[in-house]
Amino acid sequence: MNFDLDESHRIIRATAQRFARNVIAPRAYELATSAEVPYDLIAKMGELGFMGIPFAPEYGGGGGDWVSLHLVIEAISRADMGLGTLIDVTTSVVTQEIDRFGTEAQKQKWLPDLCAGKTIGAFALTEPHSGSDAGALKTRAVFEDGEWVLNGRKQFITNVALDNCPLVVVAARAEIEGQDRIVTFIAPKSSPGFIVGRSYHKIAFASGATNELVFENCRLGADSLLGDPRRGFAQHLSVLETGRISIAAACVGGAQACLDHALAYARERVQFGKPIFEFQATQFKLSDMAVKIEMARTLYLKAAWLKDQGRPHTFEAASAKLYASEILEQCASEAVQIFGGNGLMEDYPVAGIYRASKIMQIVEGTSEVQRLIIGRLLAAGKES
Incomplete structure (x- = not known):
């Protein structure tokens, strides 16, 4: 090994x-x-x-x-x-x-x-009434006069409002071979009936645009269909599996930043006549952060390596996303605690990371969804 x-x-x-x-x-x-x-x-x-x-x-x-x-x-x-x-x-x-x-x-x-x-691209799956239950989406596509016509509403769509984002990969329901299926489309933003709606104001990631997306008789060419129309939902799930590894990697980066900032601050901040790093309570916090970060990093790297090998990695991707997003919040909280009152100020980056840590437990599948995935794999006899 x-x-x-x-x-x-x-x-x-x-x-x-x-x-x-x-x-x-x-x-x-x-x-x-x-x-x-x-x-x-x-x-x-x-x-x-x-x-x-x-x-x-x-x-x-x-x-x-x-x-x-x-x-x-x-x-x-x-x-x-x-x-x-x-x-x-x-x-x-x-x-x-x-x-x-x-x-x-x-x-x-x-x-x-x-x-x-x-x-850059955007990905439109989530709707007002379908979040974790992605299969409950209601946006509908109908094929008529040689075109696909989409109607529906998406929410929390990242990147779609950016000037350099010309396309969105969209999930919609359509009748395929007499059956109601989830189908995938490439929707250019220039398409008639494609409406970028209101902007959401999040607790973090201020510079990252997140918007509502509305389709009002949005007309797409017949060549806009992406992949097998009978397996559109499976396509989404397969790429979202990679997305979980990516979010895990991002969480590790954020957690490492918390450790970097907290360690530097602890060496400089003097209380009771000595740097607070010399207090055992502070060293314990920093040590626990370092161990959690290393474990999360190993998890996401294993998942990415398995993907490169063409091997199953559903368990590893879900585990990496679950663990990394939760230790990010823990590391951010400990970093704020080490900074004390300064940790609550926007001048110090740990404040922003602490706010963002909650977002990371929700995007690309909530912590609860990851636990459901892992639980189902265990029920099916998944072994490490």
């Missing part, structure tokens, strides 16, 4: 760490508190090749693997988790679904710019 990263992994991780430290981190306060979208940072991540790592060079990808992508997501999230989750939505979910299930024409049309970071 070899836990060493190979040279290509070390190079891409070091590149992402330098970019995060030198370019993103100095703007952490701005990203946490301003609604201004950092288009320049997104473009630079694309120029560095971060968005297309696991895809074939013929489509503009880097020809790398999923371990590399997730090392990048962790490194970026160490400076700003919002940008880490942007890579999740665009690369792990949208680009992957088009790459795996799209026609050659769809791949040639969309993948080069997505892989280059010139454009």
Whole structure:
């Protein structure tokens, strides 16, 4: 058993760490508190090749693997988790679904710019009445006069309002071969009847746009259908499995940032005549944080490695997402405690990470959903 990263992994991780430290981190306060979208940072991540790592060079990808992508997501999230989750939505979910299930024409049309970071994607599954119960969605597609016509409403859609987002991968119900099925479409934002609705104001990720999406007789070409119409829901579940690994990596990045900031502060902050790091209570908090982070990192790397090997990884992806998102909240809470009153101030990054930690327990499947997945695997005889 070899836990060493190979040279290509070390190079891409070091590149992402330098970019995060030198370019993103100095703007952490701005990203946490301003609604201004950092288009320049997104473009630079694309120029560095971060968005297309696991895809074939013929489509503009880097020809790398999923371990590399997730090392990048962790490194970026160490400076700003919002940008880490942007890579999740665009690369792990949208680009992957088009790459795996799209026609050659769809791949040639969309993948080069997505892989280059010139454009980003959005993923529309959640609706007002279907969150964790994704199969209960009501948006409907009807095929008429050689086109698909969509009607319905989506909510909490990340990226859709951004200027550099030209497409959304959409789930809708349609009658296929006499049966009601969940079908997947590539919906260009320029389509008639495609309406980007109100913006949501979240407790964190201020610079990450999240919007309502409305389809009012939205007309899509016959070639907008993505993948097998009989297996649209299964397609979504398969890419969301990767999304869980990506969120786990982002959580590890955020948790590591909490440890970094708390450790530096504990060495500098003097109380009762000595740095608070010298108090055993503080060292215990920091030690527990370090152990939890290492465990979460190992979980997401194992899940990504299994994906690269083409092996089942449902259990590992759900476990990584569940554990990493919950230890993020724990590490953020301990970091705020170490900072004391300063930890409640926006001037210190741990305050923003603490707020964001709750979001990470909900996106890409709540902690409760992950436990349901794990429970079902155990009931079916899943063994480690």
